[in-house]
Amino acid sequence: MSHPVPADILIVDDLEEKHIAYRASLEELNQNVVTVKSGAEALRLLLERDFAVILLDVNMPDMCGHETAALIRKRKKSRHTPIIFITAFADDVQAAEGYALGAVDYILSPVVPEVLRAKVKVFVDLHQMRSELARSHALLEKRVEERTAELERTAEILKVEVGERKRAEERLSLLVNELTHRVKNLLAVLQSIAVRTLNDSRNVADARQVLVGRLHALARAHEHLTEACWKGADLGHIVNAEVAGFSDRVRAAGPELLLTASAVQTFALIVHELATNAAKYGALLNAEGSIAIKWSIIDVRGEPHLEFQWKEKGGPPVVPATRKGFGLTLIGTMVSAMASEPAIDFAPDGLECRLKVPIDIIAAPVPEGRGVPRSAALAG
Template sequence: MTGGTANDIVRSPEPSVRGEVRMPLSQSVKQHPSLKILQRFREHRPAVYGIAVAAVALSTLARWVLVDVLYPGAPFITFYPAIFIAAFLGGAGPGIAALALSAFAASFLFIPPAYTLAPGEQEVVTLALFLVVGGFHVLLITLLNRGLDRVLTQEEQLRTLLDANPSGVIVVNEHGTITVANTATEHLFGYPHGELIGRQVETLVPERLRGAHERLRRTYDVNPQTRRMGIGQDLSGQKKDGSKFPVEVGLAPLRDGARRGVLATVIDISERKHAQERQTFLANELRHRARNLLSVVMALVRRSLVESPESERQALLGRLTALGSATSMLVDSEWQGAPLSKLVEQELSGFSDRVTVRGCDIVLTPSTAQDFALILHELATNASKYGALSTPEGRVLVQGGLEKVNGCDLFTFTWAEHGGPPVAEPIRKGFGTLILTEMARRFAESVHLEYEPEGHLYRLQAPLNALTAKGDQANEPLVGTEVA
């Protein structure tokens, strides 16, 4: 099986490791009917010795019938086939028995004086030569039999390994014909034992894609490579009853002398697909319920604070909205974390032309992401009311930086405003200040708020491993990379 298209069992996948594997390209030799008969015959020792006796008897009869035709000095000529047959069918024992019987019959019947066992000197030499040549043939055939048995045993072991594999394994020759299909493959595609052998591999491909698959298979033969199937793409196979099921397929080129083929592994991923669909459903349900819960909480807050000042009510609703947006982002990532740059962009989406974001390409842990969402909301709210974002000329720089201090990676987050109205340190520290300081200290080593004449400056520094999600491979801030 080689290449294909969408929903095909075999699609041209991305090349990975190049290589070829040596193994037989045909169904187990032991499955051949003639070899099965031979194996059963060899198990009955009286039968093989009987064949040896019968073969010698036929050779004797042939020598008798052809006595006037054959050269008199070659009394053993018709007995060689009997020795070959006995040694091949029964092994060394029957072969030696046939050799001994042939020597006796020829000596008694055809070596003068006939019907005696008193050959002359020349006849003894001829008899000895016959025994040596016949013995060599028995030895040679026995060694060949043992070699064949060893090959058959190895192939049977390979076959056993293939059948023990829970994944489907198929071998396809250069003509696209299935030559090996293990038990798992037959179960996957609903075929009786042995029925897949000799069929075209396109039998396992959805009907509408068989023509395309055949063309892609020929293309694959030109440059065969070990390949993995396309990650993120849906593949499917077709069973004997016409039903389809999702699969993963891998390819590896095979070589057996001058012949070439492909080994394909097939895995039924129906259960995995169902689990993924179930997981997606649960994630969507959780996201929906979380948003509904946030809406309910915000409605309760509005009702509860109906008599409170508008500014207090809006401040609380804004914080809840920021926290809800961060939670939605975490739900979308299955609670793996949230990028700091996304949190910044989300909070400052209305001021994208006046804000520059750099070096914030780290993925925060869920708890840190929620804390940062509230911190960013307070900074953005203060800037839009009293700071740089309250005037058209004002600008904000949001920047992250990484430095190593005493072997520890420290991340520095900076919010710097400029071009806005003059700022002064507030006389009263409200709840917003507590968010910027006390909440930040839950993960930060240091927090600084500076009210410079040119604009508000906020900076916190925290160990990188206290901020970033586990398993994140892209946590290094890219200082100087402008995001917004």
Template sequence: MTPPDHPIRFLLVDDLEENLLALASLLKRDGLDFHTAKSGEEALELMLVHDYALALLDVQMPGMDGFELAEIMRANDRSRHIPIIFVTASTAGVSRRFRGYEAGAVDFIQKPIEADVLRSKANVFFDLYDQRRQIVAQRDELAAQRDELSALTEALQSAHRQKNRFLAVLGHELRNPIAALAAGVQLLEKREGTDAAHKIRTGMDRSLKHVTRLIEDLLDIARIEQGKISLKQERIHLQEVLAFAVETAQPAVEAGRHSLRLSITSEPIWLKADPARVAQIIGNLLG
């Protein structure tokens, strides 16, 4: 379909050049693009590459006449929708008119042509064609908007799902360090002033830093919606991170009346990694 801002194409078919010029002159108006053909064969070639709002066909032409051309047009998917008006110099009897309408004509124009009648009839088809183009353009625009809205809705739904998963995981992981902090507070009350107090405070400080990191994750809404994990890599001692993760999970282990035994080399293992993420991995495995 031709875009609405393009001219409306109109096909004139007559074997006489002077008739083509006269018809084009009678129907001339802004926004019309006249295509002319002097034979049925030439007209068919034009219809293979162009869409037309109306075809004005001379009935009496050498070789393929107007009726034969109309019948071929109606048999072709590309041209069957084109309205046809026949132009004839002879008196169109009932049988002749019947053949014309049977071939797909919407009307007959008798020569000599009355200019106002021809313009009035042709303008109806030009306006209908233009309205149809506008409707198709609006439909395509609405379809594009619908596709954009659908994509946006899917993106929002995906972000919402990612956020829910992210929050669920972090919410679960906050329990262990908070439980470790609570246990540390209870131990401090019992062992304040002893050598063990310093060790307890050190463990609580590690737990507090871990909780702070997880809360930062919760507050980073943009990253949550994208489902991305931030990494703060540094050189870490794996045994130390493992000890912290086990210490953090210990209250849950004891609450479940489980026992946990570790077997790990005494040789230091150094990694370039994010200590909080490694602790999360170990904590999730223990959980």
């Protein structure tokens, strides 16, 4: 197998110290890092060569990052080159302007080397895959021409080969697009989890423990999705995986329901947060507490909805102020994005959380040949 040709990465920043820092952060990728100090230099360089990705500082003298991006996009050769803006001061208006100019991402400065490296690597890999595909395409075209000259009477065979090649290219294109979509979604989820965890008022050791727990919850969700070839995962399996450590104290029951990939991630994090909070503050804090998890499909104004209920009892008296955090914030964000509102009840005998979400928003298509949804007792 041939090794991919190193890709070119362009860094546009007026500060030499930033060049040094970015080069050090990207050194592990073993690619060609090219640095310039102005938008004008970048535009001249883009006339001569192609780049896998451009890291563009927003605040530069003479020509700012947004002006440079606009000129880059006007040129046919660089119209689709990925641009990642780097800025120390970002707001919604500035971000919206950047994305309108075709930016693929925004990174706040000072950058975290691991984050910068991970995001750049995605576009380097895509660039190398496209380059390899172009080289393969060129070789295949040459072969087709040679065989056409030699085998004029085998035109039908040649048509079959060309057809297979096109189908292979289409499959590869679909695979690359799907990979790009999944990587972007995963990076967004990881960034949200990390930011929320580190913004909470806790020390480093506690933050690390909480972050590891949340990442494990996300990993378990991805394990279920991988086993199902990303066709979706059953809600019962997700709940089971997240409460497995408390199976003698938690009971869950409900019909089989295949969730989309995004819904799987969301429900995994929700159940993880509720279980973690219950262990710290609620029903799982003492030996008498227990949790009942139930879900069902109900009719709401003629449309099927998922009704999901988490009910704690037997724990210490609930104090609402001690239960606010990432979990409940996540629940509120998730259901509000799904045209619903959560019902959170800080009852003295135990927290109760109820969700109603339209099925068509969270349900994945049922694979052909799969049976009718069933009800089952799951954990315990």
